[in-house]
Structures are given as C-alpha cells and as structure tokens.
Amino acid sequence: MIIFENVSKKFGTGAALSDISFLVDKGEFVFLVGPTGSGKTTVLRLITRELFPTQGKVIVNNWDVIKLPHSKIPELRKKIGVIFQDLKLLADRTIFENTALPLDVAGLEPEQIEKRVEEILKQVGIFEHKDKFPSQLSGGELQRVAIARALALSPEIILADEPTGNLDPATSWEIVKVLSDINEQGTTVVMATHNADIIKSLSKRVLELSQGNLVKDSKTKHKAKDKEENKEEKEEEKQ
C-alpha cells in the first residue's frame, strides 16, 4: 500500500529524512512517532506528493509517486484522506461545506454530496454543528471536522498528522477511537503523534523517527505477538 525505498529529503543543506525504507500494508494502523522536527510530517507530505524526495522511491497504491505526471496528482490525493496538523479548514465555509469539499472536487451530484456529508458528520458526531463556521467550534470539534473531510471520499489511506496535538486527554481518546474504528473497517491509517499514552495502550505498529532517521520499526517484534494481541483485543472487546 505505502512503500518507502531509501528515501531521503533535503531542505537546503539540512536533511529532513535520510535513507528511510519501510512498507505499510493495506489495512494497517501505524504510529509515526518522534520529537518535533524528526521528519514525521515530511513523510506524510511525501506520500501525498506535496513534497518531492531528493532520493529514493515512494510507492502509494501501486503508483510510483515520483514518476506520477502532474495531471494525475489530484487522482492520487483523492485516494488519500489527510488530517492536517493545522487542520486546513476553510474559514469562510460552514462545517457542511468544508466536509463536502472533497466530494465536490470529485464531481459528485449535490444530492449524493448531501447524503454522504450527513452520514459522515453523524459518524464523527458533529452533525448538529453542520451549519456553523469553523470559528464557532471547539478544538475537538474542529478535529472531527478535519476527520470527516478526510473520510468523505472513503479513501483507502488516512494520514493523520498529530490529530490529538492540542486536545485534552479525553477528547484525544475520542479522536483515536474514531480513527481506529475507521481502521477496523479496512482503511489504512498512518498517524503521526508523540502522545506516548495513546501509543502504549493501542499497541499498534510504531515507526520511530529521530533527526530524519528511522530508528525503530516495531513490525518485526509485533509480527510474533500480533496473533496473541489480536486475541486479547477481541476478548477485551467482548468483555
């Protein structure tokens, strides 16, 4: 689903990423962790072709992102739902309009758009705010709008850049719950965060970055444990 092969990215003279390789399978939930400036956002931006790697190969959905012609970039981006660190909501559009944007961009009919937006706003629990503007909502609510917009086109991949960044623990958990629900429905989720509590308690795969290097990939360790954990999780859910 997402493949990084010896990817480096330099900004000016400094290296943001150096020689990173990893593979994220379809349906996986991956935490991208590391301190500020370690290159988490750069990884996400390389996936959406917002940035171009200095070296290496990025493959998303069997598309070689680097060789993708300009005209195909919108198509790539429609397959990826992004929850931006700064949310990037349009201030002069209502919650409904913000959520409808990707659907409108994709050329859906107004009736289809209305139906889908209603559905998705109910799913993330902010339907009652649909006619408000972003400035009228709280941080947690805005985060949900950003999630709703990222989910609108039912993308195969969700990239979440510190979606719990400015939120209190309770709200953070609600957000993570929404993301893991989506993941259970089969969507690949890559979440950049440095919230240690969340990472520990969810026990998902962790990719740790430090100063642009991939210093830890818990996948090998997890593989052995995976089955047991899955069992445990299921039992927990039953209880």
Place this chain on the structure above:
Amino acid sequence: MNAIRSSWKNIRRSPYQAIGAIFIMTLTFLAVSIFTFILLGSSRVISYFESKPQVTAFFKDEATNAQIDSLKKDVETTGKVSSTKFVSKEQALKIYREQNKNDPLLLDLVTADILPASLEVSTEKIADLAEISSAIQKSPIVQEVIYQKDVVATLSSWTSALRKLGVAVIVILSLVSVFIMITIIGIKISQKRQDIEIMKLIGANNWYIRWPFIFEGIFYGLLGALVGWVVSVGALFYATPTLSSFLRGIPVFPVSPVFLLALLLVEFVLASLLGALSSYLAVLRYLK
C-alpha cells in the same frame, strides 16, 4: 453549477473590487454603443443625401420669370437631369413657415421678399452634379448654387475620422479593462491563496480552481455591457427629439429595436470574451 455559486460568493464578498470591474466594463461598452450610434446615424445621413442628388440654384431678386424658364430649359436639355422644380419666393416662405411654425418670433421677421426664389435640379447620378452645378453657376441671374456633393464629402470625411477615433477609443478602453480585470482577479486569487492550496491538497484539479474566477470575469463583462447598453440607449431616447428636429427631414430616427437588441447581443458576446480572457490571463499569471 458549483463553480458559478463560488464565483457569486466571491463577488458578494468583495463588492468594491466588483464595482470597479463592472465600472470599467461599463465604460468600455458605453463607448462601443455610442460610437455605433454615431456611425449608424451618420451613414444614414450620408445615404439620404446620396439618394437625392440635387443642386439648388438661388436666383437674384432681379431675375425675371422668362430668364428662369430659359435656364430651366437649358438644364433639362442636357439629358442628365431627372427633374426640376421651381420654388417661388411665396413657396419658399410657405416652406419656411412650415419649418418654423413653433417659433412665432422667426415667423414675424421674415417676409417673402427676403427669401430668394430657387430652382431644385435633381440628377440621375451624383457624379453629374458638379457639371450641372457649374453650368448653372455661369448664368447671370443665379446668386448662389449649393449641392450635396459638398455635404456628402464633408460628412464622409467626418464619419471616417469618427470611425477611426471610435476604434481607437474602444481598443484603448478594452485594453485598460483587460489590465484592470487581470489586477482585480489577481488580487482575489492572492486573497484565496490559502484556500486554493487546501483545495489542491484535497485533490482539486486546476480547472476546478480556475472556473470560479473565469465565471467571475464573464459576470463582470456581462453586467458592464448591460449597464453600458442601458445608459447609451437611455441617452439615445432622451436625445431623439432634439436630434430629430436638428436633422429635420433626414430619416435617421427611429432606431429599430431589433438593431438595439442585436447590438446588446453582440456586446454580450464581446463582454464574455473580454471577461473570460482577462480572468484566464490572471489565472495563468497567478495560479501556477
């Protein structure tokens, strides 16, 4: 449809820029309409004179009827004349009274004595006017000869100068409107830079972003053309009575409504093209 809705929102949210854009378009199409009216009017005046090749000879007061009759015969025997008409002093007074019936002061001052008798000679062809005119001029009883060749020539040179001036004014105004529109749409694009960025990240292609701006340009063009047309047609109707009495007898008016509608239609097409072109240039310049 959505693109049109977003352009409408853009227009409503920056009314001063919108008014500026509409004003410059109005000015351009006001000039287009006015010069069209002037050229139409003058071409009608010219064709009126051309369709009536006529020499008018005014006689001296001492001219006798016999002398006038002989001159009339001389002229008729040239074979180039289609008709001749003698207007006596009394008839001239009658015509004068008819033309100035609304102005009693002018009527009181004039008697038949003052007005000269005249002979109106019409020719088959406008080219023959000069020859007939100089022949009549030689007669001792003729005081003055006037003929339309002069009028037509003067009018033609005026019309051609006006046409050149009109084309120049319209070209300059069109260029100015294109540049002003590029600037206004450019400012709007800059204001929406962040939104555009977000839309691109969400997967919007270039045309999704461009269309609202193009529609905006077309809207300014159409509204400007409509206002310009309404103002010029209003001015035309307002001036019609004055102009009709000034051009007495020359059938310039009324201007047909079909012509006015056709003019509006042509202006709409031009305005859409001008608006779309300006926006497209702005989009190319500011949206890379």
